[in-house]
Amino acid sequence: MTGDALTAPVLRLTDLRKSYGALRVTDGVSLAIGPRELHAIIGPNGAGKTTLVHQISGLAASDSGRIEFYGEDITALPMDARARAGLVRSFQIVSILPGFSALENVALAVQARSGSSFRFTGDAAAEPALNDVAMTLLARFGLASRAGFTAGLLSHGEKRQLELAIAMAAAPKLLLLDEPLAGTSHEESSRVIATLKELKREVPIILVEHDMEAVFALADRVSVLVYGRIIASGTPDEVRRDPEVRSAYLGDEAAEAMT
Amino acid sequence: MNEIADRNLAVAPRPRASRLRQAALPVAIFAVLALMPAAAHFGASGYILALMTRTMIYGLAAMSLDLLIGCGAMISFGHAAFLGIGAYAVGILSSHGIDDVFIQLGAALAVAALFALATGAISLRTHGVYFIMITLAFGQMLYFLFTSLAAYGGDDGLSLSRSHVFGLPVLRSDLTLYYVAFAALLGVYLACRAIVASRFGRVLRGIKDNPVRMQAIGFAPYRYQLTAYVVAGMICAVAGVLLANASEFVSPAYVGWQRSGDLIFVVVLGGLGTLHGAILGAAAFTLLAEFLSGLTEYWGMIFGPILVVVVLFARGGLASLLRGTR
Amino acid sequence: MTLTLALVQILNGVQFGLILFLIAAGLTIVFGVMDFINLAHGVQYMVGAYLMAAFTALTGSFWLGLVLALPSALLIGLILEMLVFRHLYARDHLAHVLATFGVIIFLNQAVKLAFGAAPLSVPVPQALAGAVTLAPGLLYPVYRLVMIGAGLLVGLLLYVTVNHTRLGMLVRAGASNAPMVSALGVNIRLLFTIVFGVGAMLAGFAGAMVAPILSVEPGMGDNVLILAFVVIVIGGIGSIRGAFIAAVLIGLTDTLGRFFAPTLLRAVLDPAAASQTGRALAPMLIYILMAAVLFFRPTGLFPVRR
CATH class of the missing domain: 3.40.50.300 (P-loop containing nucleotide triphosphate hydrolases)
Incomplete structure (x- = not known):
């Protein structure tokens, strides 16, 4: 450098x-x-x-x-x-995919930066390359136990953490x-502050x-x-x-x- | 936006038993359809066969629309245009003596793709109610075009004879046509399932759920929605080719906006975003229409209110009703 | 000679456009204030025409017919609102489209049952029959002139109401921010009902006006509805000014297109081909116009900011 x-x-x-x-x-x-x-x-x-x-x-x-x-x-x-x-952002009013599982929320962001999304076959939800990265990120943000939960049903604080996990999955510069x-x-909020200190x-x-x-x-x-x-x-x-x-x-x- | 669809969400990951139960309904539907001709053999077979062929064709058309509405949040009110393109491809080509089904199908797919690309590119620049209305208007545009084709029957439409396969008139048998429609329906269903589960389909569903979130992680909705629009249009054109063969007739009425409205009804009745629901919806729709029109000339006076009631009370559609999870 | 003919066509276009405006105005306000897509707006126009036909035949007088038809159209509109539409406001657009589609199917059949499938006609009133000479060689039916006048008058009335009354202020505010209006303590339910009633009556009025020059038949509202959609999409949904301009634009394009397209094409094609292509092209013109407008301005000419 x-x-x-x-x-x-x-x-x-x-x-x-x-x-x-x-x-x-x-x-x-x-x-x-x-x-x-x-x-x-x-x-x-x-x-x-x-x-x-x-x-x-x-x-x-x-x-x-x-x-x-x-x-x-x-x-x-x-x-x-x-x-x-x-250049990756988060939103003042929490913005996630409420109908998807927490894992898929993050996996989609991983998908966005790895390979083409114009693939019409294969089960995207079962791609280990996407899910593994997503799972690691979820664990990092304290959401490992929530991976299979519908994102829209998480608590507000969990949604905030999830949004940060999504942002990190998008490979931000x-x-x-x-x-x-x-x-x-x-x-x-002290949880989020601690996370930001790390990030x-x-x-x-x-x-x-x-x-x-x-x-x-x-x-x-x-x-x-x-x-x-x-x-x-x-x-x-x-x-x-x-x-x-x-x-x-x-x-x-x-x-x-x-x- | 998606109040009707969001019912089939599970809180926890689905265990395998529930996945099996989910597959049970589609398997049952296709099993019934596969065995129907044998059962019909004992009754008024010709009539039932024709009715069920039509049902499967509408199911096919509705399934392609479900891909748009149920998975992509694109409420197209002009989807019958593609039915018309497929039907007229058969009508126009056969009136020039080109009877081969593969040429007709190829022409139908090509024209449908071009029409979808051109109208979709403009329509998808708009959102919400503008999208509904602009697709409606493009459908009407095609309707008037077909109406003015005096050489091909204009308002009155055009009679035709069924397509040939490698020069052989095999589709002349109603039973063969039934199984061709069945195979098309099954093939399209499996293809749609694959698309919905694929990377592409997941992006499409994500865009339906929260377009801004998808943009914020780097997906441009326009490209994915336009692709889906073209794919759905082409699938519906296949239904059009089959419809022309089944009724041995094409007319501008295939493209009318009422037909597009019927297709939306079929999709909602069956259950948005379920794909196999489109078949259930189509069956309920054709049987209801058949039953009511046998009852009275003014069957619309019963059918209209049923539609209203379905919208007001039966959210989730037949698919979720039969699955027992509302 | 050709010039006079062209002038007559222009007047016809304006007259058609103003009728479209009467229908589109209600549609655009209802959508703007209530975020409600009412496909059944077209059958309200049909109902207006049928009521006019029925009451004129009953009373033997055009004027009495009109006086009776208008409140009846309003009443039917309000009944529909109470029975069906009211329960849809909180739902999504898909639900609006489907339920009001059901209402169309019902009413189209209902008038067939009540009045028969054959078209009805309404005589032009004695006082407005005949034609006037507008210019040397330019003869134009009085009744059509009256329609133009009535359309302009209603347009003016709407303009004044929307821009210079309290009700109008609420309508404008509602079009750009409905939650705010209800937060101000306005009885939003009442506002909706009034707006809806006005829209239904305007459509009914348009139907009553065209009854003497068109045949009154089931399904007559369907095509008009789609044209009204084209109008409000081009004008910008929620904008009455946009609806007015777009309606006249569509009226002129459609009328003049049908008239001139074959003639113009004769310059490049042989007469038979020109007349056929022209006939094919003319009805598509307005949709091409709409596509062009939306391509450059996806929210119409006069978008209402939300």
Whole structure:
């Protein structure tokens, strides 16, 4: 590996914009994510966090600006192509295949990156090459005993873990996590935080999160998004001390977590 | 979206005994169909044979539609178009003296594939109710095309004689035609089963379950759905070829939107996403229609409300009813 | 001479388009507000025509017939809503399609049983009979002009209602965000019933209007229904403005296509082939138009944002 590959950003956003009518939801966001970092994006409700995630993942098109992923311009690619390139996301409202077993949820993600899916014969559910990898991942995320269960019937916390297992099965080169703690109980969330701590050693992560405690426990760098603009970006300590952040953003739980 | 289909989910992995029980119903269906001609021999054999041949042909057409609706979440309201393409391939070619069934079948498959590719490519750009309506409109487009083919009977349709196999008129025997239809149905059923269980089928089912999730792990729904659309269209064209042979007649009515509606009804009645349910649905449909039309000229006044009642109360279809797990 | 003929065809196209609009308007509002696909909307048009025929024959007067036919059409629509449709709102589109398909089969047969299979006709009222000279050599039936006027009037009325009344505001809000409307404490049940009733009555009105110029027969609503679908798909589902523009567009394309396609093709084909190809092509034109529109704009010309 050259020194360049160790430091060159894996994702670079340049002047990204998006409006809904007169409302500027993303207003010139520029950001670079390094190869070894967990970069948290925080911001008050309505700051445009989820829209930004949609733009990065390709679920929503950008009005203007540029998205580069490992040096490639992916601005015009649809979400599935970005996923195949290794830009893998999770959803704020948990998104799994509710009618499939937990194992098949993960196995499908493995299938997406191993061989053609234009195969019309053979029992996909019985392919050991897919199931073995999937089973290992399920075990890793504490879901081994749930492998055969219909995913839609799992508990909310289990669904969150399953979604992470699916994301890891898709061979991510960057994980884009949209509020992975939303709706989890205290116990469940400490479980997810522990998982994320492990994952950040393997893959760069963008973490969009409401839970300040989690953000400051996990993040290498933090960017603060307010009204579609990034008003501060730096290490957790720098951001904590930034006066603009304090005046624009603090007030509720954030203030307590920051001080 | 898939409230009707999602009933056959198990919570825990299925033990083998339950898998056997699942196979029991399809095996029973095909056993009954295989032995039917022998039983019919004792009664009004010609009539029953013709009726059951038609049932199997509709079952075949409905099964291809089940591949779209039940597995791929594509509610096509123009599926009868492919029935018409298959039937007219026989009608038009035989009116030019080309009687060979393989040429007719080849033409039917080729035209069906092209039509499915062209209309599917446009229709699948849309979603939900737009997809329902645009497939309906494409079906009507074909209906009017057939209506205007004055050389081939126009509105009135076209009589034809049954196809030849290697120059031999073997299909002239109703019993042979019955078993040809039976073989086609069985072959298509096994093929569809394989497709649904395959990698491709699993992607298709995943897209039905949660398209955004599938995109997020790297699958582009459009390519898979379009492929399924073409495959289903081609299967239905086979049913069309058989239908023309069974009735020795083709007419634009085969393509009418009511026919597409009937096919959807058959699929839902039988049980979405079950494949063999399409055969049960077709049997119930043809027998019901036969029975009611013998009862009164205005049988639609009974049939229509039955349809409404089925939708309102019989979710899950005949397949789940017979399996005893609702 | 040809120019006059073309003008007559254009007027016919507009008149046909406006009738389509009356039907499509109800269909698009019902779908927009209630997310409900009502295939039985076409038979409501047929029922309107039959009621008109029955009441005109009964009273001997076109006007009395119309006055009686409209509330009856509304009543039948509301009965259907109560018996069947109401139980479907919470279900998926597939259930809508199938159940309303059943209603079509029932009603098509029911009118056959009640009135016979033979087409009925309704005389054009004395006051609106005959033709007027619109331009030198351009004679046009008064009744068709009245239909154009009535279509425009209803269109205007709908426009004002939707854009300048409280009911209209709710309809617009419902089309873009139905849960929000019910969250505001609006009686959504009542709103649905009103919207549905208006749609049924519009379709019935269209049926009553065409009764004197078309034959009234079972199944007359089926083709019109599909054309209305084409209209609302092109216009953008939920958009009344889109339905209006698309309806006139479809009316003109269909009418002019049938008239001109054989003539135009004569330039490239020999007359016999031209007339046959033209006849084959003309009925397909609107579907080709729809395919083209949806290819470039998959949610129609005036999509309602959801």
